[in-house]
Amino acid sequence: MTFQVTINSSSKLAYSDLYVAAASSAAKSNAGAWPEPEHLVKLDVKFRDYCYELTTKATNVEKFTAIISTFQQLAALRKNWDSYGALPLSHKSWASALRTLFVACDAGAECPYIGLTNTGGVHLEWSRSGRSLEIEIEGDARQFGYLIDGNEVREIEQITRDDILTFVRT
Amino acid sequence: MPQQPGDIFEDDPSIPDDMCLLRRVPPNRVVTEEKRPQSDTFSNSSDGTGTSVDLAIDENQIERTLADFPDFGVVAVTAGQVRALGLGVIRDPLPENANHALITGNKKKTSKLLVRLCEWKKLPKGCEWNI
Numbered sequence: 001m002t003f004q005v006t007i008n009s010s011s012k013l014a015y016s017d018l019y020v021a022a023a024s025s026a027a028k029s030n031a032g033a034w035p036e037p038e039h040l041v042k043l044d045v046k047f048r049d050y051c052y053e054l055t056t057k058a059t060n061v062e063k064f065t066a067i068i069s070t071f072q073q074l075a076a077l078r079k080n081w082d083s084y085g086a087l088p089l090s091h092k093s094w095a096s097a098l099r100t101l102f103v104a105c106d107a108g109a110e111c112p113y114i115g116l117t118n119t120g121g122v123h124l125e126w127s128r129s130g131r132s133l134e135i136e137i138e139g140d141a142r143q144f145g146y147l148i149d150g151n152e153v154r155e156i157e158q159i160t161r162d163d164i165l166t167f168v169r170t
Numbered sequence: 171m172p173q174q175p176g177d178i179f180e181d182d183p184s185i186p187d188d189m190c191l192l193r194r195v196p197p198n199r200v201v202t203e204e205k206r207p208q209s210d211t212f213s214n215s216s217d218g219t220g221t222s223v224d225l226a227i228d229e230n231q232i233e234r235t236l237a238d239f240p241d242f243g244v245v246a247v248t249a250g251q252v253r254a255l256g257l258g259v260i261r262d263p264l265p266e267n268a269n270h271a272l273i274t275g276n277k278k279k280t281s282k283l284l285v286r287l288c289e290w291k292k293l294p295k296g297c298e299w300n301i
Contacts, residue, residue, distance in 0.1 A: 073198070083194050083239050085216050113201050115208045118216045123208055125201060134209055134282070146282060148209075153279035 047075060047094055056106050063111050067101055070114045077116060086118035092141040097122035100135065104164040126168050133167040135159055174218035179275040181258030187250030190226035192235045195243045197294040205299055207245055212273065212281040220272030227269055232291050243294035251287050255280040
């Protein structure tokens with residue numbers, strides 16, 4: 001069974017709103033039942049004129065709501081948001097970051113720190129006791145991965161879901 | 171990644187190693203759990219020029235740096251710390267800011283170390299730990 005929820009990045013959204021929406025959808029399709037943890041929830045995520053469809057377990061809805069809420073805040077930043085000429089969020093980097101986050105978080109990774117880079121890209125960061133795994137997604141959607149441990153910075157080419165899961169599980 | 175103008179190493183030895191270099195940090199660029207700025211805070215400007223900083227020539231420079239940005243914080247690294255990472259510092263005075271300078275050199279990895287070395291001089295709005 002799949003429940004459908006539509007999220008528009010131009011509108012304010014809180015977890016409770018989304019859950020209400022999910023519950024409402026469930027009520028329509030299943031005579032008042034709430035989504036069970038293993039039920040699938042389809043999220044239609046919109047940013048400007050672009051729409052992406054993500055399907056995940058109901059247990060992940062809260063995590064994805066937090067991610068989308070963060071993107072809403074980042075998408076609201078205007079040119080020069082850092083006072084040094086930074087560019088606003090680009091659609092390509094948003095879509096690429098969303099896909100990366102969806103794949104990683106759907107597989108069990110927690111929500112990372114999400115920030116905007118000054119080129120309109122997205123910065124993702126998971127930290128573990130002094131170590132960090134960082135992914136920089138440029139405005140043109142190119143991805144660069146880095147593992148930082150003390151004074152060492154190692155670049156990871158072609159970062160994968162397994163790289164992320166291995167890091168967050170150590 | 172193609173080389174940007176700000177990746178080309180230049181250094182002005184007349185800037186002493188103990189000179190503090192100030193960089194503004196907006197409230198949405200703070201990794202709260204780590205109590206530090208986001209890792210790309212010291213990356214080149216979006217136009218590819220070097221990282222803009224202000225030379226802390228006197229004790230009032232922090233106020234001048236934040237004059238139009240009351241919600242922002244400011245961090246400092248020394249010119250010596252920058253040089254120890256293989257980067258350089260040059261003066262780049264602007265009409266409205268005589269103390270403007272640039273950090274030059276390849277910051278692909280070193281910018282991540284700079285945010286771990288830098289020191290908060292003022293926290294951005296919303297940050298509630300002590301400095």
